[in-house]
Amino acid sequence: MEKLNEKKGNGVALLPFLIFVFVYLISGIILQIQGVEMAFYQFPAPVAAIIGIIFSFILTKGSLDEKFDIFIKGCGDDNIIIMCIIYLLAGAFSAVSSAMGGVDSAVNLGLTLIPAKYITVGIFVISAFISVSTGTSVGTVVALGPIAVQLVEKGGLNLPLVLGALVGGSMFGDNLSIISDTTIAATRTQGVSMKDKFRANLGFALPAALVTAILLLIFGKPVNIPEAQEYTFNIIKILPYIFVLVASIAGMNVFVVLTGGVIISGAIGLGYGDFKVLQFVQEIYSGFTGMFDIFLLSLLTGGLANMVSSGGGLDWLLYKINKKIKGRKSAELGISALVSLTDMATANNTVSIIINGQIAKEISTEHNIDPRKTASLLDTFSCIIQGIIPYGAQLLIAGSFTSGLVSPVQLVPYIWYCFVLAIFAIISILTPFGNGYLRRNS
Template sequence: MEKLNEKKGNGIALLPFLIFVFVYLISGIILQAQGVKMAFYQFPAPVAAGIGIIFSFILTKGSLDEKFDIFIKGCGDDNIIIMCIIYLLAGAFSTVSNAMGGVESAVNLGLTLIPAKFITVGIFIIAAFISISTGTSVGTILAIGPIAVQLVEKAGLNLPLVLGALVGGAMFGDNLSIISDTTIAATRTQGVSMKDKFRVNIGFALPAALVTILLLFMFGKPITVPESQEYVFNIVKVIPYIFVLIAAIAGINVFVVLTGGIIISGVIGFSYGSFKGLEFVQQIYSGFTGMFDIFLLSLLTGGLANMVSNGGGLDWLLHKINKKIKGKKSAQLGISALVSLTDAATANNTVSIIVSGQLSKEISRTHDVDPRKTASLLDTFSCIMQGLIPYGAQLLIAGSFTNGSVSPVQIVPYVWYCFILAVFAILSIVTPFGNGYLRRNS
């Protein structure tokens, strides 16, 4: 049988996938030029995928029934279905725990514990904890951003620096959280456990975070120390986040972890009067519906990818890429560049992982790259790029809190964590640094 990297495939079959990305990119550029807010998020990604699917049906050979069969098999792939169910549970946990006051308590607990003179470092650490607990960088920035701006005004701090620390901390958690949609997409496309991906990822993400904290400690000191304030929190309401984090790292099945987190949040919510009657189940359903876009996109791109692969599109692209790849290191660099460029085009780190996941899996399989490392690189470099593009949701939202006084472009140079993470991630590719877990468990 012909080896995978010897198949020349059919480049025309790749066209529907390129149309999907092109429509998504061009719509964002046009809307951005027209001054539309959050321009890259106005054209729904599932609709762009639908346009690509239509072209795929036109180009794929065979009867209409045969084409539908190929498409549906891609949508119903085991990894796609598992990924979608995890999305639903993650959305439910995040919504329920937030509704019972978990995010507010976690933020206020952090502000209480961290001295006012270390407020810049504190913003980074609090954002990292909230994001890794809730799995959402955007939600973290929305929760902490207004507080951060107020503290900056009182302390005479550099506003872009503090917002850069906020975005950096949010991306740290987004990258590592087991309930983040980026982690779910990266692990399912590569067929690895979240526990293993976390342990590989933290080998270079934690050193990057520590260096960032050191730099923020040195250069983020306030001119005047803000007066101490009393922040109201309830430590009990933080328990669901701690449970989910510890249970996931311990390797407990992710379905059990998330279901347990939802139940614990519900019990706490009822105990403190946050939920009454059917409000708990309504919040669960709200969490489900909040994940509809990414749920639908995963199904559609699964079907699209199967049609493109069946037509020889992925084989053609893999054949071209393999000519440039000389070994494991260049394969990992290629995967990192692929997901980074895709994120720059789509302004969505989860979409970029879903789009490039199958091809990255084939590259890593061909060049004997550990799939756990591939998953961590996909998640890491998508988050790095997402934290640095000024038209991404994270920087757009951070800049919106300043009423126009600071633009997203001005914040980019201060997202130190993303720059430092890129350096440490590349080091983990070209040197043994940060690969201790893989060496011990190869």
């Protein structure tokens, strides 16, 4: 039987994937040059995927019916379908929880509990909690950004540092939240549970967060202590987030967790009169439609990946990569580099994980890497790069709150958490540090 690293494959079959990424990248660069706002998010990724699929149909051998069979089998892969259903439920939970005031209550609770003199590290902690709870770094930046800027003005704080703390905290949650697109994509492509991925990931993400918090405590002290303000919150409205987090870590089935979260959020919203039954149903559907882009992209890239794989494209790529890999550590570094480069090209951490998921799984199998570690690395490094590229949504939105005072490029050096996380993640590859959960549960 031919070993994985002996299959030379066919490099030409990989072209459709490269075309997909190239179209996505070039369109973003052109629109950026033209001064279009959020340039890298204007050309829909599913359309770029369709262009790649068309080229794949042209290059793949066989009849048109045979090509369609290959494409549809990829779209209908079990992991792809499960991933898409989870996206829908995660979207519904996020929409309903937000509509009943859960995000506002969580933010205000954090601002109430954290003393004004610790506001910089407080922004980091609050954004981390919000993003873990809601699964969205962009939503967290949008929710907290105006508050952060206001506190900067009152406290004489370093504006780039505070916004850097905000983005860093939001990326902490994006990386770890069980309802984050990135977590869903990473766990489903590697065939691991969210609970296991969370615990494996926490081994190096938590130390990175603690180091960042210490640095922010030292260097983020306000010149003037902002006057204490009253923030209204309702602890009941935070319960759905706590339920989802605790149930997920406990290992409860993800479909049960998210459905339960939607029901609890809906019951609270109905009980407090935040919406009526019809509005509740509409919020659920709004959450579904909010996930349409990533849902469609997952289906299309699943089909595209299967066509590329059947044509020998992935075998060719793996053959080339494996020639450079000397062992498990270099394989883990290779996976991390692949997803990082893809995120630089696409400015979308979820897309970069979906693109590299199958390749990473093959490399992991060949070099005996724990799939839980692979899922953690895919998620971690995609979030690291997403948090520091100045054309990513997170920095673009954060910069927009400053009325032109601070550009996204100027924010990059202040995203301390992402840089510290990169260091700890690399250490976890090269040493036993951060891998305690994997060793105990191997």
